[in-house]
Amino acid sequence: MLIAITEKSQRFISYEYTRNVLQQLRQQGKFYCPQCQQPVQLKIGTINIPHFAHIANQACDRLFAEGESVLHLKGKIQLFEWLKKLGHTVELEPYLSKLAQRPDILLTKQDQLVAVEFQCSSISYEKWRARTDGYKKERIEALWLFQTPPKKSSLGIHKISITPLMQQVITRPLQGLPYIVTFDANTSQFIYWSNLLHLQGHTFITKVQCLPSEKQGYPFFEPKSISKDEFNRYWQLYKKTGEQYVYQRLLRSKKGVQDPFLRSCYEMSFSLESMPPYVGLPVKNSEAIPCFSIEWQTMLHYFCRQLQLQPHELCKGDIQLFLHQLGVEPTAASVQAVEDYSVVLEKAFSSTDSISAICEQVYVHLFAIDTVC
Incomplete structure (x- = not known):
């Protein structure tokens, strides 16, 4: 301390x-x-x-943190000095007696208190949830800044794995794709994992950007949406990953045509070597459905054929039934993901089913824009 x-x-x-x-x-x-x-x-x-x-053998009954790493101490100081230079009222390591908690930094902004937690070491979800709920109970906003993981600060467009806990602090703007801000105490830079596009599980495609602390404001600057050209790179990486997924699924599946995904491909006459361009599309809320989009979208088409309906003709009850069959909880987000896919599909096919037309409709829908520049 x-x-x-x-x-x-x-x-x-x-x-x-x-x-x-x-x-x-x-x-x-x-x-x-x-x-x-x-x-x-x-x-x-x-x-x-x-x-x-x-001192050794003394026990602090309020659990003041011991054994902090050099990185945590360094980052805490950097963030404290950064906020002070911005003119904010900040306190380092204050003890909040009502909560028996001690945030790294307490920021006072107008009438709002913000507890800044710089997290370098691993922490359980239960502990994170308890601390966050404690702040919320006292009407204190919690700002969790994770130390940028090693080898995840390389600039550009990449695939990246995000831990379940870090996914809890994803910022979801009203328009555009979500993002995470981390802090690298080694370089005193804020690292943006912007325009997060879910692939499957905990894997996303992101554009990594950095901003030195002397150029960062608070509240944080929101990253701009990627350009159409950058989205084409996203698209290529997304489709390539989908092809690899299908190939690996075919090699590793022990159920053959009893595998629901492979069975759907067989019934729909989809070639595993060349899947139709309208399956495996990235859509909003897709992280609510853990499996890869090429899988659940193929199975959705087979489900629709059985009902003799088009995806956009499904009612909410139909979608919930489909998600149950998929083994996915029919939450508001997972239902919305299916609806978003149906919207993109309907708009793409209303003009042409070319790959470029589908790509453009996906881009327009993801970033909530009316026209493509």
Whole structure:
């Protein structure tokens, strides 16, 4: 921890002093934990950032974090100084007695309190949920910033795996595709995983962008939608991944034509080597259906043929029945994903069924625009 209380009951921030000054102060006085009031030791190493820690065998009943990594201490300082330079009222490591919680930073913006949590280490969903709910109960907004994972800050358009917990902090704008902002304490940069397009499971296609902290504002800047040319790169990567998925599914399936997906392909006369261009389309809300779009959309066409209906003619009850058969919970988001696919399909076929026409309709629908520039 970076904060301690002096013998004069004053808050003391360790990183604001040089090591030489800290060594003198350590000999002259004592420091105490802001929560449990027990003595703490000031650690002044040559590698780690100067910080405080409880004396061995002492137990802080309020669970002040111990063993923080260099990266976490560094990132916490960088974020604190960044918010101060922006002119915000911020407090480092405040103790919230009502919650028995200590956010890394507490930001006061007008009448709104924001608890900033810089997360470097792994944390369980249950602990994350409890802390988030605790803040919410006291009408404090929780801002979780995850340390940018190694090898996931390479700029450009990539496939990327996002953990279930990080998916909880995805920002979903009214228009365009969702995004996540992470922070890289190694470079003091905010990394945007923008325009997230779900593939399957925890895999997405994203455009990775970076913004140095000195250029970042708060609230965060929202990333722009990708261009039509960039979407074509998304499209190519998406379709290529779909082809690989079908090939691997064919090799690994032990059920043969009893496999629901392969059975649907057989009944619809879909060639696994060259699937129709209108299946495997990216649509909004697709992360609500865990399997790859090429699978559930093929099975949807077979389901529709059995009902002698077109996808856009399905009622909500039909869609819920289809999702049940697929083994997917018929939530509002999963139903909407099927409806979104039906809309794209109907618009694409109303003019032409060429690949370019379908691609254009997908782009228009994903980014909620009226015309394509």
